[in-house]
Amino acid sequence: xxxVLVDLHPHSDPVTPISLANLAAVLGRLGHRVDxxxxxxxxxxxxxxxxxxxxxxxxxxxxxxxxxxxxxQIRAIAxxxxxxxxxxxxxxxxxxATFLPPAALxxxxxxxxxxxxxxxxxxxxxxxxxxxxxxTTAVPGTSTRLDDGVWERAAAPPAPDDLxxxxxxxLDGVLDPADWDExxxxxxxxxxxxxxFCVTPAAFGPAIRAHSxxxxxxxxxxxxxxxxxxxxxxxxxxxxDEQRVHALLEGIARRELEVRMWIETRADMLTxxxxxxxxxxxxxxxxxxxESAVPRVLERSGxxxxxxxxxxxxxxxLAAGLDVELFSLYGLPGERLGDALATLDFVxxxxxxxxxxxxAQQLQLYFGSAxxxxxxxxxxxxxxxxxxxxxxxxxxxxxxxxxRRDLEEVRGAWRAASVDGGRRIVS
Amino acid sequence: xxxxxxxxxxxxxxxxxxxxxxxxxxxxxxxxxLPGCAWSCHVVATGGDRDGLLLGSVVRHLERxxxxxxxxxxxxxxxxxxxxxxxxxxxTAERFQTEAYRERTGARLVPLPILEVAAGGDxxxxxxxxxxxxxxxxxxxxxxxxxxxxxxxxxxxxHGLRLYLGSPATAGxxxxxxxxxxxxxxxxxxxxxxxxxxAPCRPHELxxxxxxxxxxxxxxxxxxRAGVEDRSEPEWRPDERLCAGCIADTVAGSARSVVAxxxxxxxRELALRTxxxxxxxxxxAAAAAVARTAVELSVAGPPxxxxxxxxxxxxxxxxxxxxxxxxxxxxxxxxxxxxLVAYHRARVQVAWRDDIEALDRFAEALELxxxxxxxxxxxxxxxxxxxxxxxxxxxxxxxxxxxxxxxxVAFNLGVCEVNDGHPERALGHLDRxxxxxxxxxxxxxxxxxxxxxxxxxxxxxxxxxDLGLAVGLETPELAHHNLIGVCLFKxxxxxxxAASFEAALALDPGSAVDxxxxxxxxxxxxxxxxxxxxxxxxxxxxxxxxxARDGLERLAARPSGxxx
Numbered sequence: 001x002x003x004v005l006v007d008l009h010p011h012s013d014p015v016t017p018i019s020l021a022n023l024a025a026v027l028g029r030l031g032h033r034v035d036x037x038x039x040x041x042x043x044x045x046x047x048x049x050x051x052x053x054x055x056x057x058x059x060x061x062x063x064x065x066x067x068x069x070x071x072x073q074i075r076a077i078a079x080x081x082x083x084x085x086x087x088x089x090x091x092x093x094x095x096x097a098t099f100l101p102p103a104a105l106x107x108x109x110x111x112x113x114x115x116x117x118x119x120x121x122x123x124x125x126x127x128x129x130x131x132x133x134x135x136t137t138a139v140p141g142t143s144t145r146l147d148d149g150v151w152e153r154a155a156a157p158p159a160p161d162d163l164x165x166x167x168x169x170x171l172d173g174v175l176d177p178a179d180w181d182e183x184x185x186x187x188x189x190x191x192x193x194x195x196x197f198c199v200t201p202a203a204f205g206p207a208i209r210a211h212s213x214x215x216x217x218x219x220x221x222x223x224x225x226x227x228x229x230x231x232x233x234x235x236x237x238x239x240x241d242e243q244r245v246h247a248l249l250e251g252i253a254r255r256e257l258e259v260r261m262w263i264e265t266r267a268d269m270l271t272x273x274x275x276x277x278x279x280x281x282x283x284x285x286x287x288x289x290x291e292s293a294v295p296r297v298l299e300r301s302g303x304x305x306x307x308x309x310x311x312x313x314x315x316x317x318l319a320a321g322l323d324v325e326l327f328s329l330y331g332l333p334g335e336r337l338g339d340a341l342a343t344l345d346f347v348x349x350x351x352x353x354x355x356x357x358x359x360a361q362q363l364q365l366y367f368g369s370a371x372x373x374x375x376x377x378x379x380x381x382x383x384x385x386x387x388x389x390x391x392x393x394x395x396x397x398x399x400x401x402x403x404r405r406d407l408e409e410v411r412g413a414w415r416a417a418s419v420d421g422g423r424r425i426v427s
Numbered sequence: 428x429x430x431x432x433x434x435x436x437x438x439x440x441x442x443x444x445x446x447x448x449x450x451x452x453x454x455x456x457x458x459x460x461l462p463g464c465a466w467s468c469h470v471v472a473t474g475g476d477r478d479g480l481l482l483g484s485v486v487r488h489l490e491r492x493x494x495x496x497x498x499x500x501x502x503x504x505x506x507x508x509x510x511x512x513x514x515x516x517x518x519t520a521e522r523f524q525t526e527a528y529r530e531r532t533g534a535r536l537v538p539l540p541i542l543e544v545a546a547g548g549d550x551x552x553x554x555x556x557x558x559x560x561x562x563x564x565x566x567x568x569x570x571x572x573x574x575x576x577x578x579x580x581x582x583x584x585x586h587g588l589r590l591y592l593g594s595p596a597t598a599g600x601x602x603x604x605x606x607x608x609x610x611x612x613x614x615x616x617x618x619x620x621x622x623x624x625x626a627p628c629r630p631h632e633l634x635x636x637x638x639x640x641x642x643x644x645x646x647x648x649x650x651x652r653a654g655v656e657d658r659s660e661p662e663w664r665p666d667e668r669l670c671a672g673c674i675a676d677t678v679a680g681s682a683r684s685v686v687a688x689x690x691x692x693x694x695r696e697l698a699l700r701t702x703x704x705x706x707x708x709x710x711x712a713a714a715a716a717v718a719r720t721a722v723e724l725s726v727a728g729p730p731x732x733x734x735x736x737x738x739x740x741x742x743x744x745x746x747x748x749x750x751x752x753x754x755x756x757x758x759x760x761x762x763x764x765x766x767l768v769a770y771h772r773a774r775v776q777v778a779w780r781d782d783i784e785a786l787d788r789f790a791e792a793l794e795l796x797x798x799x800x801x802x803x804x805x806x807x808x809x810x811x812x813x814x815x816x817x818x819x820x821x822x823x824x825x826x827x828x829x830x831x832x833x834x835x836v837a838f839n840l841g842v843c844e845v846n847d848g849h850p851e852r853a854l855g856h857l858d859r860x861x862x863x864x865x866x867x868x869x870x871x872x873x874x875x876x877x878x879x880x881x882x883x884x885x886x887x888x889x890x891x892x893d894l895g896l897a898v899g900l901e902t903p904e905l906a907h908h909n910l911i912g913v914c915l916f917k918x919x920x921x922x923x924x925a926a927s928f929e930a931a932l933a934l935d936p937g938s939a940v941d942x943x944x945x946x947x948x949x950x951x952x953x954x955x956x957x958x959x960x961x962x963x964x965x966x967x968x969x970x971x972x973x974x975a976r977d978g979l980e981r982l983a984a985r986p987s988g989x990x991x
Contacts, residue, residue, distance in 0.1 A: 044465030
């Protein structure tokens with residue numbers, strides 16, 4: 001079957017579409033013909049060219065990774081695909097789709113299937129269902145618009161504990177490292193923590209599931225030999241298992257792989273010894289989740305970490321020659337204007353430059369987080385009741401502790417302190 | 428495999444529409460071009476679009492393609508006369524802004540009015556109109572034909588307005604001003620990115636005088652690609668050969684605009700780096716003009732001194748030697764490192780072939796100490812000056828003062844020794860240079876001099892081997908062919924020797940000794956007619972070549988017949 005998967009970044013340069021590439025690898029192993037489109041402002045495409053592409057390929061399925069920020073453009077491209085390839089089905093997955101409220105389905109006439117389960121399993125089920133003829137029952141792991149127009153939801157199949165059950169897009173040639181200045185790697189999924197602003201635990205579960213060290217090393221080797229050798233690990237907790245990290249770093253040294261790596265992890269997982277090993281293996285930047293420098297605010301958000309330990313880890317990492325990025329948010333429950341400004345001072349006091357990911361952003365209320373499910377319980381007041389049902393409040397809220405004006409003041413303070421004009425790299 | 432721009436590349440991000448083509452024609456062109464343009468593109472209408480035909484075309488495109496975004500830059504009169512056009516633009520954008528608010532996305536029609544203040548006009552009402560437009564989510568800018576006064580600059584800065592500056596000297600009018608800004612912005616974006624500074628700027632197309640041009644530079648040169656009515660698929664590729672010159676001209680002419688828009692530091696940084704890129708690209712004269720802009724944008728003291736040194740180096744590379752020396756003197760007055768100034772002034776003298784003066788400057792640099800020039804580098808430069816002056820002992824003295832092993836030092840010691848009549852010692856130095864591994868560019872020189880030493884020692888076959896290697900490593904010159912010819916002659920390989928001397932003469936037909944050498948080999952080959960002619964050519968150029976005269980006499984005395 002002919003499938004087109006679309007990764008769309010309308011306001012930024014392209015990023016390795018690792019999640020869609022995982023799905024493409026699954027479909028490739030099943031013998032389907034897949035085109036993986038990476039559309040972004042950094043690699044211009046024309047509407048006419050895109051129309052011609054759909055008309056020539058005539059896909060039977062077009063899939064998108066949906067975020068709050070690209071849903072409008074996804075809908076436009078979905079309409080285009082349906083115009084040019086009549087009969088093709090449209091599937092959306094990704095964070096916006098996984099937790100999409102049922103009320104939103106009717107407001108998305110361009111969409112036929114919304115994925116809720118693990119992508120690799122869902123895509124296989126969707127393709128099999130489309131090949132099987134009319135959609136008369138919901139596809140496992142999706143909300144499906146049946147051929148009679150009614151939406152029906154089916155439970156997701158259980159996901160494997162061992163991620164090596166899935167094929168690798170790097171090893172199968174779905175992704176060519178030569179295409180990317182920086183390759184995104186995903187070695188594990190899931191998070192055992194319960195930060196109420198984050199969707200990761202709900203999306204992937206509390207248990208961390210991982211690829212084997214050998215599989216990751218094989219992927220790194222391909223990227224190091226064929227690409228620029230710059231890696232960006234998207235694992236939410238890169239160093240959750242110290243033994244595993246050691247094995248990975250030793251493997252990089254043993255295979256003599258020259259790589260430069262960006263990783264994100266929790267400060268309480270970093271020891272001076274591990275930092276030394278990371279630096280020796282080619283890690284250039286460690287990103288740490290600080291969120292707030294005020295323990296009371298962290299506690300209210302369910303983030304069980306001591307800011308002082310983050311500061312210590314940051315300083316130790318800087319002393320080890322690594323660059324450090326601190327993720328932080330403002331507008332958190334219980335946070336007052338002074339608290340938010342104290343976080344800015346704290347980041348600076350750690351010696352961390354305010355640039356890239358160290359530019360704070362306002363808390364975003366996305367579907368799937370505990371805060372979005374019940375904002376009032378967290379003291380958050382969404383400002384709009386006229387949003388389409390497929391959009392979450394995002395940053396359009398005030399809190400019991402900070403007005404819109406306060407939030408703007410915090411934004412201005414961060415921007416004034418930024419050395420790169422407040423540009424974020426990752427999110 | 429991942430695809431980034433399916434179907435076809437979509438390079439046209441900007442369309443410039445000049446006022447000298449009827450709006451109806453331009454609207455037809457827009458209807459044709461927009462679907463093939465990048466999904467997020469810019470349309471720049473310089474003519475006011477009085478009847479709204481161009482805006483209508485844009486709206487049709489946006490309605491047809493909901494994925495598209497158009498940034499519509501429209502030059503309108505900043506006074507009352509332009510109010511209707513401004514209102515139409517802002518009013519049309521409102522529906523897209525409403526859509527953007529509803530969907531929490533960016534507006535798909537972005538209004539960017541360029542409010543024009545005529546020469547002699549009062550900018551204040553226009554500033555007020557710009558502020559009002561900004562309040563309606565437009566991103567206005569001002570186009571001024573007079574030098575802006577300080578209150579205007581301050582007000583523009585306060586409102587975040589960009590200033591485009593024209594003058595009576597702006598031959599290309601509004602299009603020239605806006606396309607200069609386009610090129611400048613394209614290059615400025617690269618200060619932090621991976622793209623080379625001299626790569627083609629943001630893709631654009633220009634329609635003027637009823638013709639379509641691939642870029643602003645092509646328009647200035649009158650290189651149009653098609654008529655505006657042409658419906659065939661145009662070629663969108665820029666002519667990259669023009670890019671470096673275009674970028675150089677634009678950055679060199681940017682100082683006034685950069686200052687008015689309060690971005691002197693960025694402008695200076697861009698000028699310095701563009702200048703360096705132009706030197707690397709082999710355009711030192713253009714680089715010097717750009718470096719001059721960096722000087723103009725630098726505050727007094729070390730920043731200006733650095734820019735002046737950069738300018739001097741460009742002028743040196745462009746062999747604009749008096750200007751290079753002047754820039755260095757100005758740099759010294761701005762507090763540049765005196766040792767560095769002395770060093771570069773010495774290099775200027777070297778370029779002037781005044782090694783005596785250069786030696787004084789190098790000595791001064793050595794005495795003053797330059798932070799970024801190692802004393803050993805200065806000693807080597809001094810040795811080279813002495814070598815050019817054929818002062819072998821002095822050259823050796825400086826080379827001896829250099830610490831540590833160096834292929835360059837060993838090579839130049841070899842040069843001194845062979846020229847001073849010590850080929851055996853020279854050979855030792857050259858072998859040491861080879862051991863130390865000279866830079867690839869110098870390897871051919873080392874081989875040549877090795878061959879030269881061996882020839883002095885009459886080790887002809889070995890000499891020939893080194894000279895053969897030298898020819899493979901550097902572009903053969905007269906000396907190569909001559910020396911190879913001599914070796915071959917000594918080895919009795921007259922046919923090959925003759926060919927070598929012919930190769931030498933192909934490079935310099937005025938080389939008397941090579942005519943004589945050719946004659947000698949032809950004589951040995953029994954080609955008496957050609958040998959006689961060669962001897963005669965040699966003597967016609969230089970009557971003092973005794974062996975040519977002897978050869979002629981021998982041939983004249985010889986009875987005709989086969990060679991002995």
